[in-house]
Amino acid sequence: MSGLDTSERTRLAVVADLLIPRSDGMPSGSDADAHGEYIDRVFGVRPDLIEAVRTGLTEIVDPVPATFAELQERGLPGLRSLADAVTAAYFLNPEVAALVGYRKRSVIPIRFDGDLESLVAPVTQRGAIYRPTPSPHATAPTP
Amino acid sequence: MQNPSAPDRADVVIVGAGPAGAVAARRFVEAGHRVVCIEQGDWPDYSASHVADEYLELSAAKQWNPQPAVRQAPSDYPIDTSESDVEPLIWNGVGGSTVMYAGIWMRLMPSDFRVRTLDGVADDWPLSYEDLSPYYDRIEADFGVSGYPGDTAFPDITSYPMKPAPIGQGGRMMAEAHNRLGWHWWPGSNAIATEDYRNQGACVQRGACMWGCINKAKASPDVTHWPDLLKQGVRLVTNATAQEIETDSSGLATAVVYTDRDGVTRRQEAGLVVLAANGLGTPRLLQLSTSKRFPNGLANSSGMVGKRLMMHPFAAVVGVFDDEFDPWKSVWGQPIYSLEFYETVKSRGFVRGAKWNVTPTGGPQSMTAAFPWGGKPIWGDRFHETVKDRLGHSLAWGIVAEDLPEEHNRVELDHGSLDRAGVPGVKMIYRTAQNTKDLLAFNVDRAAESLREAGAKETIVAPMIRETGWHILGTATMGDDPGSSVVDQWGRAHDVPNLLIVDGSTWPTSSGMNPTPTIAAFSLRAVEHAVQNSGSQAVAS
Numbered sequence: 001m002s003g004l005d006t007s008e009r010t011r012l013a014v015v016a017d018l019l020i021p022r023s024d025g026m027p028s029g030s031d032a033d034a035h036g037e038y039i040d041r042v043f044g045v046r047p048d049l050i051e052a053v054r055t056g057l058t059e060i061v062d063p064v065p066a067t068f069a070e071l072q073e074r075g076l077p078g079l080r081s082l083a084d085a086v087t088a089a090y091f092l093n094p095e096v097a098a099l100v101g102y103r104k105r106s107v108i109p110i111r112f113d114g115d116l117e118s119l120v121a122p123v124t125q126r127g128a129i130y131r132p133t134p135s136p137h138a139t140a141p142t143p
Numbered sequence: 144m145q146n147p148s149a150p151d152r153a154d155v156v157i158v159g160a161g162p163a164g165a166v167a168a169r170r171f172v173e174a175g176h177r178v179v180c181i182e183q184g185d186w187p188d189y190s191a192s193h194v195a196d197e198y199l200e201l202s203a204a205k206q207w208n209p210q211p212a213v214r215q216a217p218s219d220y221p222i223d224t225s226e227s228d229v230e231p232l233i234w235n236g237v238g239g240s241t242v243m244y245a246g247i248w249m250r251l252m253p254s255d256f257r258v259r260t261l262d263g264v265a266d267d268w269p270l271s272y273e274d275l276s277p278y279y280d281r282i283e284a285d286f287g288v289s290g291y292p293g294d295t296a297f298p299d300i301t302s303y304p305m306k307p308a309p310i311g312q313g314g315r316m317m318a319e320a321h322n323r324l325g326w327h328w329w330p331g332s333n334a335i336a337t338e339d340y341r342n343q344g345a346c347v348q349r350g351a352c353m354w355g356c357i358n359k360a361k362a363s364p365d366v367t368h369w370p371d372l373l374k375q376g377v378r379l380v381t382n383a384t385a386q387e388i389e390t391d392s393s394g395l396a397t398a399v400v401y402t403d404r405d406g407v408t409r410r411q412e413a414g415l416v417v418l419a420a421n422g423l424g425t426p427r428l429l430q431l432s433t434s435k436r437f438p439n440g441l442a443n444s445s446g447m448v449g450k451r452l453m454m455h456p457f458a459a460v461v462g463v464f465d466d467e468f469d470p471w472k473s474v475w476g477q478p479i480y481s482l483e484f485y486e487t488v489k490s491r492g493f494v495r496g497a498k499w500n501v502t503p504t505g506g507p508q509s510m511t512a513a514f515p516w517g518g519k520p521i522w523g524d525r526f527h528e529t530v531k532d533r534l535g536h537s538l539a540w541g542i543v544a545e546d547l548p549e550e551h552n553r554v555e556l557d558h559g560s561l562d563r564a565g566v567p568g569v570k571m572i573y574r575t576a577q578n579t580k581d582l583l584a585f586n587v588d589r590a591a592e593s594l595r596e597a598g599a600k601e602t603i604v605a606p607m608i609r610e611t612g613w614h615i616l617g618t619a620t621m622g623d624d625p626g627s628s629v630v631d632q633w634g635r636a637h638d639v640p641n642l643l644i645v646d647g648s649t650w651p652t653s654s655g656m657n658p659t660p661t662i663a664a665f666s667l668r669a670v671e672h673a674v675q676n677s678g679s680q681a682v683a684s
Binding site for chain 2: 018019020021023024026041042045046048067068069072080083084087088091092097100101102104105106107108109110111112113116119120122123124126127128129130131132133134
């Protein structure tokens with residue numbers, strides 16, 4: 001399965017901006033090239049999404065809605081997958097990731113907590129909270 | 144080519160290389176038995192893990208997704224869930240579903256074994272907490288568990304192999320809130336190494352335990368057991384689909400028939416057959432194993448094979464805070480847990496209870512996901528504001544609810560859908576009981592109260608989530624009465640003296656705990672008994 005063609009990317013850019021508009025100092029979907037390099041990187045890891053995105057785009061018949069609310073009102077079955085793929089592409093842009101304060105997972109050596117004894121003290125002071133195993137001769141209560 | 148015998152007859156053939164099967168294999172091989180294990184899937188491919196790159200969340204939604212219907216791997220068999228409230232989450236391969244679990248490690252409490260006696264519902268187990276306790280100790284050493292001893296919710300947890308992982312800022316916030324409320328909490332116990340330990344490396348807190356732990360800090364048997372077992376001489380046959388357990392004229396199990404990776408049907412003969420294929424795979428294989436002597440499936444004279452399916456319905460309540468605490472820079476597992484509402488209090492209007500654990504909410508892509516945010520789309524004008532509110536500012540209480548056994552909840556063969564070997568898949572019929580719904584509703588309200596006490600400015604409830612069927616229990620139930628149960632307290636099938644079932648299908652009741660420790664401890668106890676009594680054990684000749 002090949003990637004998106006030019007017309008599909010153009011349409012995806014429009015939809016990406018409906019999903020993720022430019023506001024609050026954040027770039028829109030197309031500003032972040034979600035329809036270009038980053039959707040291709042999504043497909044590199046998730047080739048199964050190519051067809052989902054293509055189907056989602058096909059479902060959006062002209063005229064393209066002016067807002068996400070209008071798009072959502074159409075109840076298109078492929079919208080969720082399309083939106084998930086665009087969102088993934090958007091956050092793959094390192095500038096976007098930096099703006100929201102996210103970095104890929106890094107190595108953080110364990111530093112043990114040194115105060116657990118005092119932190120759990122209120123729990124231990126209340127004593128056991130379990131019901132012990134009853135004697136073998138205990139009778140069952142009425143449900 | 145049909146039914147050529149595998150090269151060597153074994154003393155023991157095990158079906159399933161997950162925790163129950165791996166524990167059984169270890170104990171049998173240590174006792175000098177020749178052991179073969181038939182495993183439907185392959186080894187996990189950690190080279191395909193994305194926990195250290197920017198594609199983590201993308202891969203978690205597909206290749207590393209625990210839902211077979213999403214993953215669609217060749218080793219997954221068809222599961223019809225059209226009549227189930229919950230989707231099963233399993234992984235077929237070496238290590239079993241622990242390859243994708245969070246590593247949360249909880250023993251059962253004493254009352255879990257005595258539900259009938261204490262609460263007047265369901266059935267008591269034919270063994271007690273005290274019977275299993277020494278095996279928990281041994282299993283916790285084998286699985287490299289880290290934790291903080293002394294929890295007042297248990298009688299005798301006096302040590303763990305390793306110190307607990309840091310509870311993190313979020314865990315601390317919730318712990319302090321519970322201290323103010325006078326509610327139970329405890330530092331998390333996890334099958335996650337906090338230092339280099341045997342085959343496990345020390346956790347490096349990527350917060351990605353379920354999606355391919357490349358440090359091998361998380362204990363799954365492909366790390367903790369199988370490398371050693373292969374050196375000890377256990378023969379592991381991967382990509383092998385078990386089709387049937389054969390029996391002889393005296394009703395003893397004689398062999399497991401399986402299809403190998405090349406599509407060739409083979410027989411592995413053995414004196415003893417051990418099933419460890421989980422709450423779906425085990426009843427599936429028993430139901431497939433029909434014969435003149437066992438027309439309703441093997442070990443099924445009680446009619447209970449496949450019935451009493453329990454799934455642990457799961458809810459989550461998210462708290463959104465002003466404080467920032469990077470929740471992806473920690474262990475995932477459970478930083479802390481609470482058993483405040485675990486035991487029955489009749490005035491609540493339901494019996495039994497739930498276990499809670501703090502769970503991170505993930506990275507940016509997760510902020511738009513249906514779980515645990517309730518499914519309302521956030522795109523459009525509120526996208527940036529919502530992501531900013533949630534990302535790095537949220538955590539959740541995950542709530543594991545006990546559900547009680549009901550015969551109408553069951554697993555059946557689905558002859559209309561076949562796996563790669565042409566073996567029928569299964570159909571799950573599972574409906575959540577009112578007691579469970581009431582229990583979840585109560586606990587969801589209390590969890591929201593807990594989060595508000597911790598300072599949450601908003602709480603969001605995911606009341607019962609369909610894609611959370613991690614714990615598949617009860618479908619080959621254990622009991623003293625052969626008329627109403629499949630196996631005895633040692634996992635021995637009442638009808639087939641040389642057939643052991645050692646996985647979670649044996650559970651008479653589900654508890655509200657993550658089941659792996661008890662599955663593993665039960666397997667060890669059952670196999671220990673078989674080893675100790677091997678002189679009198681009936682075996683196929």
